[in-house]
Amino acid sequence: MFDETLITALLVGAIAASVPLMLAGIGELISERAGVLNVGLEGMMLMGAYGGFWVAIETGSVWLGFIGGAAAGALASLLMVFLCVRWGLDQIVVGIGILLGAEGLTSLLDAVTFADTRPRIGRPARVDIPGLSDIPVAGRAVFGEPYMVYVTLLVVAVAGWVLWKTPWGLAIRATGERPEAVDAAGVNVVAVRSLAVLSAGVLGGLGGAYLSLVSAGNFIPMMTGGRGFMAIVLAMLARGRPLLLAAGALLFGFATAGTTALQLFGVEVRPELVNSLPFAVVLAALVLFGRNEFLPSALALPYVRGER
Amino acid sequence: MKASDHVRTELADENADGRAGASDRKNGKTSGLSESSRTEKIRRAILLTILPLLAAILTGGLLILAFGENPFAFYGTIIDRGIVSSSGLQETLIRMAPLLLIAAGLIVAFSAGIWNLGGDGQFLFGASIVGGLAATVSDAMPRGLMLIFMLSMSAAVGAAWTIVPALMKARYGINEIITTLMMSAIGVNLASLSVKVWFLTGEQGLQIPRTRILDVSDRLPTLFGTRVHAGLVIGLVAVIALHLMMRHTTLGLRLNLLGANVKAARHAGLKVSKLIVVTFLLSGAFMGLAGGVEVLGVQGLVRAGFNPALGLVVVPLVFLARMNGWVTIAFVFLLSVLTIGGELATRQAGLPNDFGLLIVALVLIFMTIAEYFEARRVRGERTVWQTMSDRLLSRGRAGV
Numbered sequence: 001m002f003d004e005t006l007i008t009a010l011l012v013g014a015i016a017a018s019v020p021l022m023l024a025g026i027g028e029l030i031s032e033r034a035g036v037l038n039v040g041l042e043g044m045m046l047m048g049a050y051g052g053f054w055v056a057i058e059t060g061s062v063w064l065g066f067i068g069g070a071a072a073g074a075l076a077s078l079l080m081v082f083l084c085v086r087w088g089l090d091q092i093v094v095g096i097g098i099l100l101g102a103e104g105l106t107s108l109l110d111a112v113t114f115a116d117t118r119p120r121i122g123r124p125a126r127v128d129i130p131g132l133s134d135i136p137v138a139g140r141a142v143f144g145e146p147y148m149v150y151v152t153l154l155v156v157a158v159a160g161w162v163l164w165k166t167p168w169g170l171a172i173r174a175t176g177e178r179p180e181a182v183d184a185a186g187v188n189v190v191a192v193r194s195l196a197v198l199s200a201g202v203l204g205g206l207g208g209a210y211l212s213l214v215s216a217g218n219f220i221p222m223m224t225g226g227r228g229f230m231a232i233v234l235a236m237l238a239r240g241r242p243l244l245l246a247a248g249a250l251l252f253g254f255a256t257a258g259t260t261a262l263q264l265f266g267v268e269v270r271p272e273l274v275n276s277l278p279f280a281v282v283l284a285a286l287v288l289f290g291r292n293e294f295l296p297s298a299l300a301l302p303y304v305r306g307e308r
Numbered sequence: 309m310k311a312s313d314h315v316r317t318e319l320a321d322e323n324a325d326g327r328a329g330a331s332d333r334k335n336g337k338t339s340g341l342s343e344s345s346r347t348e349k350i351r352r353a354i355l356l357t358i359l360p361l362l363a364a365i366l367t368g369g370l371l372i373l374a375f376g377e378n379p380f381a382f383y384g385t386i387i388d389r390g391i392v393s394s395s396g397l398q399e400t401l402i403r404m405a406p407l408l409l410i411a412a413g414l415i416v417a418f419s420a421g422i423w424n425l426g427g428d429g430q431f432l433f434g435a436s437i438v439g440g441l442a443a444t445v446s447d448a449m450p451r452g453l454m455l456i457f458m459l460s461m462s463a464a465v466g467a468a469w470t471i472v473p474a475l476m477k478a479r480y481g482i483n484e485i486i487t488t489l490m491m492s493a494i495g496v497n498l499a500s501l502s503v504k505v506w507f508l509t510g511e512q513g514l515q516i517p518r519t520r521i522l523d524v525s526d527r528l529p530t531l532f533g534t535r536v537h538a539g540l541v542i543g544l545v546a547v548i549a550l551h552l553m554m555r556h557t558t559l560g561l562r563l564n565l566l567g568a569n570v571k572a573a574r575h576a577g578l579k580v581s582k583l584i585v586v587t588f589l590l591s592g593a594f595m596g597l598a599g600g601v602e603v604l605g606v607q608g609l610v611r612a613g614f615n616p617a618l619g620l621v622v623v624p625l626v627f628l629a630r631m632n633g634w635v636t637i638a639f640v641f642l643l644s645v646l647t648i649g650g651e652l653a654t655r656q657a658g659l660p661n662d663f664g665l666l667i668v669a670l671v672l673i674f675m676t677i678a679e680y681f682e683a684r685r686v687r688g689e690r691t692v693w694q695t696m697s698d699r700l701l702s703r704g705r706a707g708v
Binding site for chain 1: 371482483485486489493670677
């Protein structure tokens with residue numbers, strides 16, 4: 001029953017499904033720690049998915065595509081920087097505005113640019129380490145992934161290091177808890193939050209670009225399918241720990257890949273049940289372990305100097 | 309402080325019922341002048357609603373122009389289809405029914421400071437139970453009884469789907485944004501599954517599994533010979549009733565206090581956990597009812613995978629309306645006009661249907677920007693534009 005290609009497929013599938021969640025989730029995590037609830041993450045991912053695909057088609061380079069995706073996500077997050085961080089407008093309203101706007105804009109652009117041709121890009125180049133990639137069962141999954149997977153792991157590690165081991169990270173985390181104290185200490189709250197939101201845009205855009213450039217190979221309107229919200233939830237659960245977030249994203253990835261694997265086994269499981277499973281697991285985990293408050297105390301509160 | 313400033317702050321108080329307006333209240337409340345308050349109100353309505361709407365229309369128009377279409381024809385179609393033509397106006401009013409009920413569910417939750425973002429799951433359960441049972445139940449009961457029974461069922465099911473987040477919030481203080489989003493994702497899946505498994509009609513050759521269809525004669529009664537069904541009335545009554553409840557009843561006061569400050573509510577002797585559960589159940593009941601009304605009034609059946617995802621768009625509207633029922637009704641009408649008119653306008657212009665979302669997004673964003681300027685004006689701060697125009701003017705005068 002447990003033939004090794006199946007396990008390999010499960011591992012590879014799980015990693016592929018979790019990468020966009022990891023990228024976008026890390027971005028959201030940074031933004032949340034700085035006190036900005038970025039509800040528009042899904043929209044930033046969509047912008048990244050379209051922008052990345054467009055650049056990749058135009059230039060023929062997947063790497064430039066990823067840069068384009070990051071730029072498109074950052075562009076969407078700039079709106080949040082100006083409206084929510086600088087002017088202190090409501091983060092939920094602006095976030096949903098960004099989401100709806102990105103849905104409308106990317107569908108429109110898709111219809112104008114790709115509707116007639118429906119271009120696709122080929123399978124992504126994978127790392128291939130002779131010997132290591134050929135190790136049975138886990139070799140392909142660990143040593144033979146598309147390059148972006150390793151970049152993602154690097155992002156997770158760097159985010160963890162910056163957030164918890166550097167003065168920048170301290171500034172970010174403190175800004176989410178007591179912005180007035182950070183301000184009094186001479187750190188520019190608006191700058192910290194702006195950079196945090198911008199990094200959410202960049203990483204959300206990268207996550208979206210991964211969907212169109214690697215997972216699907218083309219752009220489909222609304223292709224993010226709620227992953228942005230899943231990333232928001234993961235970021236909230238991870239309590240500022242990028243490693244925890246990566247683990248959570250992997251759990252989601254396994255649940256997703258598990259559906260396909262079970263069908264290959266010939267086990268008839270309702271996809272609706274399997275799709276619900278990760279959410280149910282998260283809920284159960286919350287009841288068991290997550291009873292104390294773990295969101296930054298200044299989350300979603302705009303900071304206006306001299307108020308309160 | 310000048311007299312006009314008093315009027316302004318008083319009006320700010322009147323309009324800012326929610327916590328969001330707390331910053332406007334710093335100058336304290338003084339008695340207002342009723343005559344000028346009327347013009348103030350009109351001025352605010354223009355500044356906060358009509359100007360942002362115009363700005364959104366203008367920006368959207370430029371975009372349409374950029375894509376080589378005629379913006380006047382586009383907006384003409386929206387207005388013609390959404391308001392002017394009789395059949396279009398009916399569609400708009402029909403679309404308002406579920407949106408109003410969702411708004412009602414959000415008004416309760418947001419006033420009490422509870423983020424029920426799981427509306428889609430609650431809506432779909434309400435819809436599925438009605439889709440699955442209505443046709444069968446209508447064989448056994450007279451129409452009126454069946455309708456009342458099915459509407460209560462949809463409300464009950466919607467409320468039931470909030471029990472897990474409610475208890476998790478009330479008992480352990482677990483953040484409801486997470487739990488309602490999770491439960492909604494599960495609900496969307498399970499509602500679809502319930503149609504496939506429990507409520508399947510068993511007809512052969514169906515592309516998509518669906519429930520048994522409810523005869524048109526058994527659906528919600530229509531109003532005045534139009535196609536607009538009674539759901540609109542239910543929605544309007546719900547929003548207005550909640551608006552009044554939040555302002556004139558003890559329960560409303562308690563929920564508002566809970567929303568303003570949980571600690572204060574606890575010190576005032578309120579049973580906070582109980583109130584949280586009550587809020588969730590009420591909110592979920594309206595969401596479920598929205599689903600029930602949509603099926604009993606429009607669809608008549610539910611297909612597997614049915615998910616209009618109406619919940620999220622209503623969230624910012626209720627927020628911008630500051631949980632005010634009347635303003636919410638106006639905003640929901642506006643959204644319905646844009647959606648119904650936009651469907652036809654985008655099709656005629658050869659643009660994707662989702663383009664309408666972009667217009668809605670522009671309206672939302674310009675409305676928040678207008679709020680920003682208004683809040684600064686009420687606080688007596690000068691905006692960037694005013695400062696700039698002052699400088700330009702004074703420079704001009706100095707030159708003379």
